[in-house]
Every structure is written in C-alpha cells, then in structure tokens.
Amino acid sequence: MTSTIPPFDITNLPDDRGRFGEFGGSYAPVTLIPAVEELRTAYNDIREDPDFHVELESLLKNYVGRPTPLYFAPGLSEAIGGPKIYLKREDLVHTGAHKINNAVGQGLLAKKMGKPRIIAETGAGQHGVATATVCAKMGLECVIYMGELDVERQALNVARMRLLGAEVRSVTSGSRTLKDAMNEAIRDWVTNVDNSYYLIGSVAGMHPYPMMVRDFQSVIGRETREQIREVEGRLPDSIVACVGGGSNAMGIFHPFLEHTEVELHGAEAAGDGVGTARHAATLSAGVIGVLHGSRSYVLQDADGQISEAHSISAGLDYPGVGPEHSYLRDAGRATYHPVTDTEALEGFKLLCKTEGIIPALEPAHAIHLAGTLAKDMTSDQIMIINLSGRGDKDMHTVTEALGVMS
Amino acid sequence: MTTATTPSRISQAFADLAARGEKALMPYVTVGHPLKESTLEIVPALVEGGATMIELGIPFSDPLADGPTIQRSGYQALQNGVTMEFCMETARQLRQQGVEVPLILMGYYNPVLRYGLERFVADSAEAGIDGFIIPDLPPDESAELAELSQAYQRDLIFMVAPTSRDQHIASLSGRASGFVYCVSVTGVTGARDDVSASLSGFLSRVRSALDLPLAVGFGISTPEHVQEIGRDADGVIVGSALISRLDEADPADAPAVAREFMRYLRGNA
Ligand SMILES: Cc1ncc(COP(=O)(O)O)c(C=O)c1O
Numbered sequence: 001m002t003s004t005i006p007p008f009d010i011t012n013l014p015d016d017r018g019r020f021g022e023f024g025g026s027y028a029p030v031t032l033i034p035a036v037e038e039l040r041t042a043y044n045d046i047r048e049d050p051d052f053h054v055e056l057e058s059l060l061k062n063y064v065g066r067p068t069p070l071y072f073a074p075g076l077s078e079a080i081g082g083p084k085i086y087l088k089r090e091d092l093v094h095t096g097a098h099k100i101n102n103a104v105g106q107g108l109l110a111k112k113m114g115k116p117r118i119i120a121e122t123g124a125g126q127h128g129v130a131t132a133t134v135c136a137k138m139g140l141e142c143v144i145y146m147g148e149l150d151v152e153r154q155a156l157n158v159a160r161m162r163l164l165g166a167e168v169r170s171v172t173s174g175s176r177t178l179k180d181a182m183n184e185a186i187r188d189w190v191t192n193v194d195n196s197y198y199l200i201g202s203v204a205g206m207h208p209y210p211m212m213v214r215d216f217q218s219v220i221g222r223e224t225r226e227q228i229r230e231v232e233g234r235l236p237d238s239i240v241a242c243v244g245g246g247s248n249a250m251g252i253f254h255p256f257l258e259h260t261e262v263e264l265h266g267a268e269a270a271g272d273g274v275g276t277a278r279h280a281a282t283l284s285a286g287v288i289g290v291l292h293g294s295r296s297y298v299l300q301d302a303d304g305q306i307s308e309a310h311s312i313s314a315g316l317d318y319p320g321v322g323p324e325h326s327y328l329r330d331a332g333r334a335t336y337h338p339v340t341d342t343e344a345l346e347g348f349k350l351l352c353k354t355e356g357i358i359p360a361l362e363p364a365h366a367i368h369l370a371g372t373l374a375k376d377m378t379s380d381q382i383m384i385i386n387l388s389g390r391g392d393k394d395m396h397t398v399t400e401a402l403g404v405m406s
Numbered sequence: 407m408t409t410a411t412t413p414s415r416i417s418q419a420f421a422d423l424a425a426r427g428e429k430a431l432m433p434y435v436t437v438g439h440p441l442k443e444s445t446l447e448i449v450p451a452l453v454e455g456g457a458t459m460i461e462l463g464i465p466f467s468d469p470l471a472d473g474p475t476i477q478r479s480g481y482q483a484l485q486n487g488v489t490m491e492f493c494m495e496t497a498r499q500l501r502q503q504g505v506e507v508p509l510i511l512m513g514y515y516n517p518v519l520r521y522g523l524e525r526f527v528a529d530s531a532e533a534g535i536d537g538f539i540i541p542d543l544p545p546d547e548s549a550e551l552a553e554l555s556q557a558y559q560r561d562l563i564f565m566v567a568p569t570s571r572d573q574h575i576a577s578l579s580g581r582a583s584g585f586v587y588c589v590s591v592t593g594v595t596g597a598r599d600d601v602s603a604s605l606s607g608f609l610s611r612v613r614s615a616l617d618l619p620l621a622v623g624f625g626i627s628t629p630e631h632v633q634e635i636g637r638d639a640d641g642v643i644v645g646s647a648l649i650s651r652l653d654e655a656d657p658a659d660a661p662a663v664a665r666e667f668m669r670y671l672r673g674n675a
Contacts, residue, residue: 026546306468
C-alpha cells in the first residue's frame with residue numbers, strides 16, 4: 001500500500017482525522033467519542049495559546065530539569081568503534097525517564113480542562129511514576145493501571161507511585177502487561193468519562209493522542225538538534241532510539257524528519273527472537289490492524305486476536321506501536337530493527353562499564369542496536385542515542401537475568 | 407436505508423413486533439461459550455423462551471467495551487478454539503436447524519479487518535447473518551464497511567450513548583440501518599441493579615433524530631428493567647445477565663437456563 005503515502009511533507013501529519021497516511025484515526029467506543037472530541041478541541045486551543053507554552057516551558061526547566069545534556073560518550077564510542085556517539089540524557093530528568101515530558105504537558109491540559117481525576121496505564125512504571133508525580137504536584141486524583149506481571153517486576157516503581165499518592169490497580173486479565181493495563185484504563189475512562197482525563201503514556205491510542213504525545217516529547221529532538229549543531233556544527237548522521245509504543249523515539253525523531261540526510265533507527269524488543277513466539281517486535285513482525293483506538297501494525301494471530309508480547313523490558317512489552325512509526329516505516333523514512341533480551345542485556349552492561357551510566361532496559365536495546373549499526377559507519381560520522389531512562393527500576397530484573405546468564 | 411428494496415429481516419422483525427404492540431427481546435451470547443458447541447443449542451432455546459433476535463458475539467482477546475462477565479466468556483470461547491470461521495459456521499448451522507429470527511454478529515474491529523471486510527460481509531450474508539455491531543468502529547471510520555453492508559443488504563448497526571451529542575446522533579441518519587443500539591449507561595457492559603433514571607430523555611433525543619427502532623442495552627437484568635425500558639424503546643438487549651446465568655449452570659443445562667431466563671424477562675416465568 002505504499003501508494004497511499006503522499007510525498008514528503010511528513011512533518012505536519014496527521015491530517016485532521018488523525019491519519020498518518022493509512023495509519024492512525026480514531027476507533028473509539030461510542031461513549032468516548034464526545035470526550036475524545038473535547039480533548040481534540042482543548043488540545044488545539046492550548047497549542048496556539050502562548051500562556052500555556054510559557055507555563056509548560058517553565059515547568060520543563062525548573063521542575064523536570066530541562067534541557068537535558070547531549071553527552072559525548074567517549075568510552076562507548078571507543079568500545080563500539082566507528083562513529084562519535086552522543087547520548088541524549090533523558091535519564092537525568094526528574095523521575096528518571098522521558099515520560100515526564102508528556103505527563104507534565106497533559107497534566108497541565110487536564111487541569112485546564114477542569115478534570116479532577118487522572119487515569120493512566122503503565123508498563124515499566126515510568127509513565128505511572130511520571131503521572132503520579134504530576135498529579136501530586138497539581139493536586140489531581142490519580143489512578144494507575146498496571147499489569148500484574150509488571151507490578152511484580154517493577155516493584156520499585158509501584159512503591160514510588162503509592163508514595164506519591166496514586167492508587168495502583170493491578171490488572172490480572174490477558175498477558176497481565178501493558179496492553180491489558182491499557183484495556184483497563186480505557187474501561188475506566190468509559191465509565192468515569194465526565195470527571196476523568198486519560199493520560200496516555202505513549203504515541204498510541206486514538207487521535208489526538210499520537211500527535212499530542214509526540215508534540216510534548218518532541219522537546220527531546222528540538223534540544224538535540226540545537227545541541228549537536230552547537231558542538232559539531234552539523235546534524236548527526238543517525239539517531240537511534242528504542243520503540244515500545246514509540247514516544248521517546250517519536251520525540252527525538254520528529255524534529256529531524258525534514259532533515260532527510262539524518263538516518264532514523266528504532267530498536268524493537270525481540271524478546272527470545274523474532275522467529276519465536278516470545279517477542280514484541282511489532283514493526284518487524286506485525287500485521288496492520290486496529291488496537292486501542294488506532295490503525296497501525298499489530299502483533300496478532302491469523303484470526304485477528306492480539307498476541308501476547310514478551311520482552312525483558314516492561315516498557316517495550318506491547319503488541320502495538322504508535323501509528324506514526326508505522327507510517328515512517330512504510331514511507332522508508334525510519335528503519336526498525338529487532339533486538340533480543342540477551343542483546344539488550346549486553347547493551348546494558350556495555351554502557352555501565354564504558355560510561356558509568358546504568359541505563360533502563362528499554363534504551364539498552366537502542367545501545368545494542370547502535371553497536372550493530374556503527375559497524376557500517378566511520379569515525380568522522382556522528383550517531384546519537386536517545387537514552388530514554390535510567391536503570392534503577394531494573395536492578396532486580398537485571399541481577400536475576402545476569403545471575404542466570406553470565 | 408430500506409428504500410424500494412425488500413426490508414431487511416431486522417426491519418421486518420421490528421415492523422411485525424410493532425404491529426402486534428410488542429417489543430424486541432434481544433439476548434447476546436458469546437459464540438462457543440460455555441462449550442464450543444453450546445451456541446447451537448442455546449440459540450433455539452432462547453427463541454423458544456421468547457427471544458425475537460439474537461446477537462452472536464465474536465470473541466476477542468481485548469474487548470475494551472466489555473465488563474468482566476463478557477470478557478470471561480470471550481476468553482473461554484477463545485480457549486475453546488472459536489474463530490471467525492467458526493462463528494460463520496455456527497450461524498449457518500442455526501439457519502439449517504430452522505432458526506428464523508434475525509441473527510446479528512457483534513464483534514470488535516480487528517478480527518473483522520483481519521478476516522477481510524468484503525469476505526466478512528459476503529460470508530455473513532451467505533451464512534444467514536442479518537447485521538453487524540462493531541463497538542469500536544465509530545461512524546467516521548465505517549465508510550467501507552457501511553458500503554459493503556449495503557451492497558450485500560446487511561444492516562450496519564451503530565451505537566449511541568447518553569454522552570453522544572445531538573449532532574453525532576443526527577449524523578447517523580442515512581448511515582445506520584436496522585435499529586439503533588442505545589447504550590443505557592456510560593460504562594462497559596455488565597449487569598446493574600438500576601437502569602439509568604435519565605434514560606427516557608436520552609431515548610427521546612435519539613427518537614427525534616432518527617427514524618429507526620431503538621433497542622437499549624448494557625446493564626439490563628430483570629423483568630422490571632424490560633418493562634420500564636419497553637415504555638420508551640422498541641427492544642431490549644440482554645448480555646451479561648444471561649452470560650452469568652450460563653456460567654453458573656452445568657453446561658448440559660445451559661439451553662434450559664437460557665429458555666427460562668427469557669421467559670422470566672418476558673414476565674412469563
Ligand atoms: C525508559 C523508557 N524508555 C522507553 C520506554 C518505551 O516507551 P516509548 O516507546 O513510548 O518511549 C519506556 C516505557 O515505559 C521507558 O520507561
């Protein structure tokens with residue numbers, strides 16, 4: 001279906017129906033249609049409202065800790081061999097991952113819309129923590145849905161959310177991971193639509209979420225573009241980011257879409273391997289479908305039942321992907337690569353040892369991919385990895401896995 | 407939509423009921439629940455008990471608009487090996503057994519999309535299915551399925567909710583056919599003690615915008631609900647309350663339980 005993809009003006013997508021080519025849209029249950037419309041209108045209003053941006057910028061600077069450094073990583077560059085590698089340090093923001101950029105933006109919007117109660121889903125717990133943090137700060141009630149499996153493997157983040165005053169609801173249906181948490185969050189929204197705001201954590205869901213979350217995250221890419229120009233006097237040759245739902249990747253990719261000389265690479269979680277039944281590599285192995293309100297690639301069986309995804313990293317353990325990534329993939333503007341659990345652990349260890357930085361397991365996938373891609377690059381080239389979060393939350397999983405594996 | 411062509415089986419059924427001053431009673435069953443073959447016995451029993459149309463639920467792994475009862479029944483059906491093909495085959499066999507009431511497939515969009523939209527509509531027509539309800543396919547995204555449904559003379563049924571704006575309801579005119587599925591509450595499916603007090607106002611809003619029969623679903627579980635809603639609507643839809651009775655019964659008794667529950671709801675227990 002490449003013929004449906006219009007020539008490059010991919011910087012101002014989606015269209016007014018939320019379409020990125022054939023992807024996206026708004027497949028909302030009937031009860032939510034007015035809420036989604038209300039959100040669309042509210043977001044369009046604040047998008048043009050200078051006061052909102054002043055407020056958001058001040059929060060990003062003084063509360064979140066932006067701009068984050070763009071750090072030249074000599075140890076990693078040397079160990080990998082090839083290009084100069086820079087790390088965009090989203091691991092240094094308040095709460096420890098890029099998720100806060102979006103949570104602050106949507107939190108402000110919810111407040112403006114007069115919604116006193118916030119619902120969110122979370123996988124790794126980073127979005128849950130970011131949401132709980134924003135709710136604590138803004139005085140909003142907060143309910144977080146989290147798959148039972150993730151509650152176990154990200155216990156530290158569960159404790160943080162509770163400390164921040166959020167109610168964490170463990171979801172026991174399906175694969176007991178992010179997908180099921182999202183189902184439950186949508187059911188809550190359907191039921192409590194008059195007083196609740198659904199604060200989605202990635203570039204997934206019905207229009208306007210994929211666009212709005214991307215917009216809030218694109219601060220990452222805008223800063224990166226400015227920073228790399230400042231230190232190197234030019235744009236990078238390639239950018240690498242991990243892709244779960246795809247928000248940190250869209251955030252860093254989007255401001256570079258128009259610069260077609262910059263290669264964009266996404267690392268997807270391949271779990272035990274794309275050839276096995278246990279992975280989450282949606283763009284590598286999925287089929288076009290509709291999940292959680294938008295049309296995109298989806299891991300599913302021949303009967304259209306959604307597959308259970310598997311990844312060592314809870315934040316990538318999702319059988320869907322944001323529609324804009326599906327579009328960029330089919331348009332050939334970005335390339336997506338599977339990275340297995342074992343490879344991600346190697347990337348994890350490599351960054352710890354070479355730079356003294358403990359990454360989250362999600363961007364550890366991107367680090368490993370960077371190593372692979374670097375083999376075809378030269379020392380006068382520049383690569384940027386989006387280090388989307390830090391690894392404190394993963395210590396339990398990693399020690400367990402490495403105890404078995406090394 | 408039913409212009410000069412013959413009215414659909416659904417429209418005809420509502421017209422016949424109206425002529426007799428009766429209301430439609432439309433149970434929802436998940437195909438292949440509790441046992442894979444159960445539906446073939448449950449549906450005729452429902453009709454015997456007074457059901458006037460049947461909703462056949464296609465199980466889905468991620469039923470966003472459903473509460474725990476229907477979620478569990480779908481999960482069970484998937485465990486039992488139910489596929490879209492099996493749902494079509496079930497409808498075909500029900501027709502062969504002589505079931506004559508309208509059969510409506512209700513299911514989420516992804517399995518329909520995967521099956522292929524035209525194949526879905528064509529196979530449905532061939533199997534004797536009269537219409538479709540896709541809870542996660544809003545009117546704005548439905549053009550292709552609406553066109554196919556029309557081409558194969560099947561009804562595409564849309565839902566409206568108390569939260570729906572007048573403008574949205576009016577936009578269904580010309581697109582919706584068969585009947586309008588009025589969701590009684592803001593929430594997911596599941597039995598409730600009371601039906602919403604503001605239902606009557608909501609129904610009259612829909613009534614004034616659309617010239618189609620109105621059927622009310624979500625939360626209906628007692629003869630009192632059926633009575634009360636019947637004053638303003640043309641039919642009621644009963645899902646979770648039936649499914650939980652089927653869950654509680656020995657699978658061998660499921661048809662009898664289904665029949666008795668319809669009689670109970672009709673007030674003829
Ligand atoms: C540190 C980190 N990176 C990446 C992700 C994946 O999400 P996304 O693909 O939306 O950036 C998560 C999700 O929890 C995360 O915590």
